[in-house]
Amino acid sequence: xxxxxxxxxxxxxxxxxxxxxxxxxxxxxxxxxxxxxxxxxxxxxxxxxxxxxxxxxxxxxxxxxxxxxxxxxxxxxxxxxxxxxxxxxxxxxxxxxxxxxxxxxxxxxxxxxxxxxxxxxxxxxxxxxxxxxxxxxxxxxxxxxxxxxxxxxxxxxxxxxxxxxxxxxxxxxxxxxxxxxxxxxxxxxxxxxxxxxxxxxxxxxxxxxxxxxxxxxxxxxxxxxxxxxxxxxxxxxxxxxxxxxxxxxxxxxxxxxxxxxxxxxxxxxxxxxxxxxxxxxxxxxxxxxxxxxxx
Amino acid sequence: xxxxxxxxxxxxxxxxxxxxxxxxxxxxxxxxxxxxxxxxxxxxxxxxxxxxxxxxxxxxxxxxxxxxxxxxxxxxxxxxxxxxxxxxxxxxxxxxxxxxxxxxxxxxxxxxxxxxxxxxxxxxxxxxxxxxxxxxxxxxxxxxxxxxxxxxxxxxxxxxxxxxxxxxxxxxxxxxxxxxxxxxxxxxxxxxxxxxxxxxxxxxxxxxxxxxxxxxxxxxxxxxxxxxxxxxxxxxxxxxxxxxxxxxxxxxxxxxxxxxxxxxxxxxxxxxxxxxxxxxxxxxxxxxxxxxxxx
DNA sequence: GAAATCCATAACTTTGTTTTATGGATCATA
DNA sequence: TATGATCCATAAAACAAAGTTATGGATTTC
Numbered sequence: 143x144x145x146x147x148x149x150x151x152x153x154x155x156x157x158x159x160x161x162x163x164x165x166x167x168x169x170x171x172x173x174x175x176x177x178x179x180x181x182x183x184x185x186x187x188x189x190x191x192x193x194x195x196x197x198x199x200x201x202x203x204x205x206x207x208x209x210x211x212x213x214x215x216x217x218x219x220x221x222x223x224x225x226x227x228x229x230x231x232x233x234x235x236x237x238x239x240x241x242x243x244x245x246x247x248x249x250x251x252x253x254x255x256x257x258x259x260x261x262x263x264x265x266x267x268x269x270x271x272x273x274x275x276x277x278x279x280x281x282x283x284x285x286x287x288x289x290x291x292x293x294x295x296x297x298x299x300x301x302x303x304x305x306x307x308x309x310x311x312x313x314x315x316x317x318x319x320x321x322x323x324x325x326x327x328x329x330x331x332x333x334x335x336x337x338x339x340x341x342x343x344x345x346x347x348x349x350x351x352x353x354x355x356x357x358x359x360x361x362x363x364x365x366x367x368x369x370x371x372x373x374x375x376x377x378x379x380x381x382x383x384x385x386x387x388x389x390x391x392x393x394x395x396x397x398x399x400x401x402x403x404x405x406x407x408x409x410x411x412x413x414x415x416x417x418x419x420x421x422x423x424x425x426x427x428x429x430x431x432x433x434x435x436x437x
Numbered sequence: 438x439x440x441x442x443x444x445x446x447x448x449x450x451x452x453x454x455x456x457x458x459x460x461x462x463x464x465x466x467x468x469x470x471x472x473x474x475x476x477x478x479x480x481x482x483x484x485x486x487x488x489x490x491x492x493x494x495x496x497x498x499x500x501x502x503x504x505x506x507x508x509x510x511x512x513x514x515x516x517x518x519x520x521x522x523x524x525x526x527x528x529x530x531x532x533x534x535x536x537x538x539x540x541x542x543x544x545x546x547x548x549x550x551x552x553x554x555x556x557x558x559x560x561x562x563x564x565x566x567x568x569x570x571x572x573x574x575x576x577x578x579x580x581x582x583x584x585x586x587x588x589x590x591x592x593x594x595x596x597x598x599x600x601x602x603x604x605x606x607x608x609x610x611x612x613x614x615x616x617x618x619x620x621x622x623x624x625x626x627x628x629x630x631x632x633x634x635x636x637x638x639x640x641x642x643x644x645x646x647x648x649x650x651x652x653x654x655x656x657x658x659x660x661x662x663x664x665x666x667x668x669x670x671x672x673x674x675x676x677x678x679x680x681x682x683x684x685x686x687x688x689x690x691x692x693x694x695x696x697x698x699x700x701x702x703x704x705x706x707x708x709x710x711x712x713x714x715x716x717x718x719x720x721x722x723x724x725x726x727x728x729x730x731x732x
Numbered sequence: 733g734a735a736a737t738c739c740a741t742a743a744c745t746t747t748g749t750t751t752t753a754t755g756g757a758t759c760a761t762a
Numbered sequence: 763t764a765t766g767a768t769c770c771a772t773a774a775a776a777c778a779a780a781g782t783t784a785t786g787g788a789t790t791t792c
Contacts, residue, residue: 208514219503
């Protein structure tokens with residue numbers, strides 16, 4: 143696909159020149175230039191600049207739709223060529239930290255396997271520290287981790303936004319409270335993952351923003367896994383903080399309910415971590431697959 | 438569409454690096470490099486180099502098919518953008534010499550009109566000399582002419598191969614002769630277009646190759662139009678030389694039959710002629726339309 | 733009203749593409 | 763079976779396209 147069209151797609155999907163630039167690892171003026179050139183060569187305005195924001199014009203929307211289709215065909219072509227070439231075989235070893243390996247990746251791997259049935263997959267679940275070690279020692283091809291600490295020997299690519307949410311069992315006394323305040327949050331009995339877990343780290347960050355510490359919380363018990371927490375909640379008059387990804391099923395079954403805490407945001411990103419330098423070809427295929435599917 | 442892919446398409450369609458280069462107005466090494474780059478980035482061999490020729494490999498064929506589809510989508514996109522933009526309106530004045538304006542263009546114009554109903558079309562039929570004058574004096578936007586003389590003030594693009602064929606009426610005494618020799622060709626009574634016509638010029642060239650002149654032929658009569666010649670043939674024991682494009686209907690109705698002459702090739706090209714410099718936008722649209730439809 | 737964020741423009745630099753020049757291989761033809 | 767023509771490949775130099783840095787005016791946010 144033409145480079146200029148790729149730039150257009152990024153801008154259209156972000157509705158922002160600067161965000162697109164960031165995503166493409168080029169400067170914002172370069173993006174401006176491409177869009178300008180594109181607009182003049184088709185003699186259509188593709189984006190409406192209104193104050194500080196941009197919107198797709200009618201022409202822009204048409205352009206986007208066609209290019210999306212074209213993009214898909216290019217992806218198929220690449221796949222077909224790969225098949226003829228007998229690429230897309232061999233192994234792919236992925237390491238992932240617990241939340242990711244339990245709740246995010248299984249579905250992705252199932253789809254990936256469907257598309258690339260000749261790549262043998264291995265999924266290693268471990269804590270962030272071990273995952274990084276395995277990556278550096280070449281025991282895995284890529285890792286999926288939370289955005290806590292970064293290592294210079296590794297490079298990172300964001301691939302998913304996660305949010306930690308406050309939940310309670312649907313028959314707890316707090317189940318009816320749709321929203322609570324920060325001081326409620328401090329007082330209500332709470333169950334958490336152990337210190338050092340990714341979840342706990344993000345909570346710590348959010349508390350710091352509000353000038354609070356862990357000691358200010360009414361933590362009753364620390365448990366070693368999210369599954370344990372969820373089971374604990376079924377018989378506990380209190381709250382817990384977990385990844386939104388981990389409670390999809392429970393929300394649907396209504397065994398667990400979300401509670402909003404005013405002025406408390408606990409967001410994090412999941413990232414792909416890679417060794418610096420060349421990326422193994424199956425790892426690259428996996429990365430492309432992830433970004434094409436917008437999980 | 439990516440430039441590299443366009444190069445690939447040209448090579449695939451010509452099955453020749455050098456022809457593709459010519460078609461794209463770039464040098465042959467540039468083509469070589471693009472193909473090489475393309476092959477390495479997909480890690481597939483797209484063309485099999487066998488001696489002095491090239492063939493599409495399986496991967497090459499797949500690549501071609503997908504890109505063809507993609508090309509089509511790009512064309513549609515461009516058309517849609519043009520429509521939104523209300524481009525593709527106004528007029529387009531075409532000049533064409535006689536064979537072309539009678540037998541080649543009408544069908545093309547019908548299709549063009551279907552696609553671009555808001556462009557008002559004008560077709561001027563005249564001899565090559567007048568057509569060139571009209572083009573230079575800006576009375577027409579583009580011309581369609583045979584590849585006889587070239588003018589420096591004009592630029593030319595090949596768009597169709599034509600062949601002159603020897604024919605006779607289906608109830609003439611020669612109708613059963615599938616093939617004749619050059620000396621038969623000299624002896625059999627013949628009807629031709631007048632001297633100075635494009636047809637006569639090509640015949641002259643072909644005769645020269647065989648060290649012959651017009652005087653060596655047994656020309657009974659010169660007529661002013663191909664239609665006249667075809668009508669003449671219905672009641673004439675002799676042959677004529679006409680463009681293959683002009684006898685499609687008659688061959689189907691079997692009122693005229695072709696006769697092959699050994700060692701005589703009378704080929705010519707039809708070309709688009711344009712003024713040097715910028716091309717009017719509707720003229721460009723027409724050119725793209727022609728090249729997309731492979732008439 | 734100050735600071736931050738957004739996109740546009742201009743001058744300069746880097747990277748990628750094309751050309752020119754050349755060579756080896758194959759094919760057609762005498 | 764030589765000879766000349768035609769084909770594609772490669773390398774160095776010239777040129778064009780895309781990227782960067784620096785900066786500015788406009789708008790939004792707090």
